Amino acid sequence: MGDEEWKRLNITKGRTSYSQERIWLDEPIRSTYTAKDENLYDYNYVKVYQIEDGFLSINRFRQSIENVIKRNEIFQTELDYSLDEHGIEQIIKKSNKLNDSFEITKVDVFDQDKINEIIYSEQITKHFDLNKGEIFRCHLLKQSNKDKNRLIKNDFILLIFHHSAIDNYSRFLFLKQLTSEYQNEKINLEENENQLRFIDYSYYERQLDLTKCEEFWQELFSDYSFKQRINLPYDNKLIFISSGSIYSFQIDKSLTRQIFRYKKKQNINFFRLFLSTFYCYLFKITQDTDFSVLGVTPNRYKSQLTNIIGPFENFIVYRHNLDPHQSFNQFIQTIDEFCTNIKENSFYPYQNLIAYARKFGSNQTPFSQVSLRVDIIDDQWNLDPENNLLLNEINLTNHREFKRETKLCPVDLTLNVKINLEKQTIQFYFEYANKLFDEKTIDTFADRFKKILEHLFDIQSNFDLDEEPIYKLSIILPYEESLINDLKVNDRPELTYR
Structure with a gap:
C-alpha cells in the first residue's frame, strides 16, 4: 500500500x-x-x-x-x-x-x-x-x-x-x-x-497495484467449490432475490456483561468475536464446516481517509474451513489471525472477486447466503449542549412499530449486531429473505443463537472454553431437552420384579 x-x-x-x-x-x-x-x-x-x-x-x-x-x-x-x-x-x-x-x-x-x-x-x-x-x-x-x-x-x-x-x-x-x-x-x-x-x-x-492482493484472494478460494451451498434449513424453494424482514431479539444484561468481559480478556474486537461465534452457530445448525460469510470493511486503509465522507465500504468474503475439534479459545485465536490477513487485503474490489467466482461456473450471486454486520452505535445526539438540545435515534431495525417486510434482501440470512459502548448494550437482529424462511423458523434461529451465546459466555455455563471442542457446543432448546429426556425414559426396558 x-x-x-x-x-x-x-x-x-x-x-x-x-x-x-x-x-x-x-x-x-x-x-x-x-x-x-x-x-x-x-x-x-x-x-x-x-x-x-x-x-x-x-x-x-x-x-x-x-x-x-x-x-x-x-x-x-x-x-x-x-x-x-x-x-x-x-x-x-x-x-x-x-x-x-x-x-x-x-x-x-x-x-x-x-x-x-x-x-x-x-x-x-x-x-x-x-x-x-x-x-x-x-x-x-x-x-x-x-x-x-x-x-x-x-x-x-x-x-x-x-x-x-x-x-x-x-x-x-x-x-x-x-x-x-x-x-x-x-x-x-x-x-x-x-x-x-x-x-x-x-x-x-x-x-493501486492489486497483484499481490489478487493472489491472496485466489489462494484463499483455490480449493473452494463456488457451486456449493450451505445447508441452511430453508422453508421454501430458493429464488434469486427476495423481499426481506427483520427479526430482533435480546439477551439479558448479565450475559451482555460477560460478553464484554470476554472481549476485553481476549483483547479481540467485536467483529472478530461475533464472527467466531457465528461460524460455530452455522456449524451447529448445518453440520457444514466450510463457510463463506459476507462482511463489510470500512476500507479506510490510510490515516488520510479517516475524516472524508464517502462510500468507502467494501464487501469482504470471510471464507474459513472450521475445525470442530478446536476449543473455542483456540478458534478465537485462529480467526483473529485469519482476519488480520484479510484486513491487509481488504481493499480488493468485491466485483473483482465476483468476476473470479463466475469463471468457475458460479451462480450470479455466489456469496449471497449468509452475512454478518457488527456496528458501534450511539442512540442519542447531543446537538446543542448549551441549550440542552438532545435527540433520540429511532432505531428502525428493532422498532416494533416500524416493522418492514418490503426491503430488497440480496442475502438470505444476515446477523446484525449493534453495540453501544457507553451503555454497554448489545442488540441483535436477523435480516432474512421472507420468501425463503418462515418467521417461525427465524424465531427458532434466534433462540438457538441465544443458546450458543449462553453456552459460551454465561457465568453459569460449565462449557470449558480452553479444553472442550467446538462440536460439543449445544443449541438444543429447553423444550427439546424435555422431549429427549422423555424419550430416554420411555425407551428404558421394563424392570422385572420377583
Whole structure:
C-alpha cells in the first residue's frame, strides 16, 4: 500500500471509486425488482431522530446542513457512464443549496401510523437520481405552526441518504460536522482547502497495484467449490432475490456483561468475536464446516481517509474451513489471525472477486447466503449542549412499530449486531429473505443463537472454553431437552420384579 501521502488534486471529473462503480452497476439490476413492486425499496438509508429535550432552530439547522454539503463535494457529485473513459465517471457540480431536498411537514407526532407512513415513503423515495447528483434529503416533522422556525420536544428529524454518497462511518462524520456547524464552531478553512476529497481518493485507488492482493484472494478460494451451498434449513424453494424482514431479539444484561468481559480478556474486537461465534452457530445448525460469510470493511486503509465522507465500504468474503475439534479459545485465536490477513487485503474490489467466482461456473450471486454486520452505535445526539438540545435515534431495525417486510434482501440470512459502548448494550437482529424462511423458523434461529451465546459466555455455563471442542457446543432448546429426556425414559426396558 505504501506510506506516501496522497495530495489533493485539482480535478472535478474522474473515474469513480470501485465502491461507487459497484453501486452504480448494481442499482439498475435491483431496479428491475423494485419496478415490479412499487412498495419495494432499496439503497435509501434513513436516520430518524426525535427531540427529547430543548428546541431546534430550523433556519440554523438548514444553514448548517448546507455548509456540510458545501464542504463535502461527494454530495454534489453526479455519476454517469463515460464513452471516453469506457467506465463510470464522477463529475462535481458545485451547489450548496438544498432546494427541494429540504422539506417540512406538519403532523401529529403521536400519530404512529402517520409517522410510520412518512418514514416508509422516504425509504422508497424516488427523489434521488445518481445521474444528477441528487443523493440527500432532509425532512422535518413538526407538530405546531405557532413558531415556524422551531422544532420542539417530540418533533422528528429525518436524514435520508443514498448509499452512493455515504457509508456507515460517513454517517457518523456527517453528524459530527453538522453538530459543529450548528454550534457555530470555527472551521479551519485553509485546512479544508487542502484536505483530500473523495474524488482524489478515487483517482489514487485506481492506481493501486492489486497483484499481490489478487493472489491472496485466489489462494484463499483455490480449493473452494463456488457451486456449493450451505445447508441452511430453508422453508421454501430458493429464488434469486427476495423481499426481506427483520427479526430482533435480546439477551439479558448479565450475559451482555460477560460478553464484554470476554472481549476485553481476549483483547479481540467485536467483529472478530461475533464472527467466531457465528461460524460455530452455522456449524451447529448445518453440520457444514466450510463457510463463506459476507462482511463489510470500512476500507479506510490510510490515516488520510479517516475524516472524508464517502462510500468507502467494501464487501469482504470471510471464507474459513472450521475445525470442530478446536476449543473455542483456540478458534478465537485462529480467526483473529485469519482476519488480520484479510484486513491487509481488504481493499480488493468485491466485483473483482465476483468476476473470479463466475469463471468457475458460479451462480450470479455466489456469496449471497449468509452475512454478518457488527456496528458501534450511539442512540442519542447531543446537538446543542448549551441549550440542552438532545435527540433520540429511532432505531428502525428493532422498532416494533416500524416493522418492514418490503426491503430488497440480496442475502438470505444476515446477523446484525449493534453495540453501544457507553451503555454497554448489545442488540441483535436477523435480516432474512421472507420468501425463503418462515418467521417461525427465524424465531427458532434466534433462540438457538441465544443458546450458543449462553453456552459460551454465561457465568453459569460449565462449557470449558480452553479444553472442550467446538462440536460439543449445544443449541438444543429447553423444550427439546424435555422431549429427549422423555424419550430416554420411555425407551428404558421394563424392570422385572420377583
